Ligand SMILES: O=P(O)(O)OC[C@H]1O[C@H](OP(=O)(O)OP(=O)(O)O)[C@H](O)[C@@H]1O
């Protein structure tokens with residue numbers, strides 16, 4: 141297994157002064173690292189039954205669709221406002237460097253669906269907890285929230301205490 145940390149670079153003061161941004165584009169661009177990361181994320185799920193993998197725009201999409209294919213599950217996008225064309229549910233949130241809102245299609249998840257939530261980074265947890273609220277409003281059962289990177293010092297996991305939270309890399 142490759143050391144995935146070697147494919148993630150720190151960008152100081154992006155997108156705002158004081159934020160050290162974890163740039164995963166070197167990992168995405170390397171074919172061995174891409175496979176290794178997908179396999180490692182899949183291993184976190186431990187063969188649990190999953191009906192839908194939910195990915196959060198935009199960096200959550202990179203691995204969520206691939207995870208869905210490997211898990212024989214559907215993929216559901218959670219997007220920034222105004223991007224989804226059908227009827228939506230909306231949830232405001234704050235994140236490490238700003239605030240916004242997230243939307244999901246109201247028919248994207250059926251009551252009782254077993255859901256894996258995936259995103260690239262867990263920072264303050266604002267984004268992921270808003271996504272969990274949307275999934276649960278639609279009747280989804282969150283089996284696991286998994287992340288490529290967890291910035292532990294921002295304590296995002298404390299907003300997700302109800303859930304099985306797993307991360308490949310912690311900083
Ligand atoms: O835990 P939080 O403090 O909420 O931050 C984590 C979120 O921030 C980033 O997304 P961003 O909003 O930058 O959007 P992007 O994926 O489109 O770049 C990241 O991909 C997570 O979704």
Ligand SMILES: Nc1ncnc2[nH]cnc12
Pocket residue numbers: 159160161162163235236237261263264291
């Ligand atoms: N420091 C960080 N690097 C990359 N994505 C992020 N999302 C929130 N904080 C982040």
